[in-house]
Amino acid sequence: KAGVTQTPRYLIKTRGQQVTLSCSPISGHRSVSWYQQTPGQGLQFLFEYFSETQRNKGNFPGRFSGRQFSNSRSEMNVSTLELGDSALYLCASSLARGTGGYTKNIQYFGAGTRLSVL
């Protein structure tokens, strides 16, 4: 079974540009969460999608947005990039959300997209 796939693996952008990152969850998983990882702040939650609806959002500005498609694939978008947006962006998927016990809520991470803003 394929794991969580994130594309692209690396991105270089300049300030003011926008970027779209893609995440394909494990087959059958319906919940997708996004995290930002930086050396200073560690892993911080961005948002979570389930059944094409955003269920939870972290403490990030409105420049960060996302969506989920009917096949559970998800994208996140960052507009008007700033230098501080340079980070590893991680996507995680889980089978269920809140039901079915702990096992079905385990989050599996992709390898991430390394974004560098110059």
Add this chain to the structure above:
Amino acid sequence: QQQVKQSPQSLIVQKGGISIINCAYENTAFDYFPWYQQFPGKGPALLIAIRPDVSEKKEGRFTISFNKSAKQFSLHIMDSQPGDSATYFCAANRVGGSEKLVFGKGTKLTVNP
């Protein structure tokens, strides 16, 4: 507000030694406490997890100890190996509520041969 505090930030252990990483949480609603292992260039991978109704869970050389009253949990790696060298993150969330994982800042473990 950081809700999960992890220590130490870095840890160097000799091969065969015991590695111990500690975490403390604030939110008493948390009911799921996973540990993730991350190698350079990879995403975090679930290592072991515990629920608050259990005080200890062991999987191979990895053991989680959980102290509900102190709101603390720790990861013990017995017989540490150079291949265990990675960054370890503790995390917590409330299953059935917010699905977001709140992570500790991470511990970079180096196991010397």
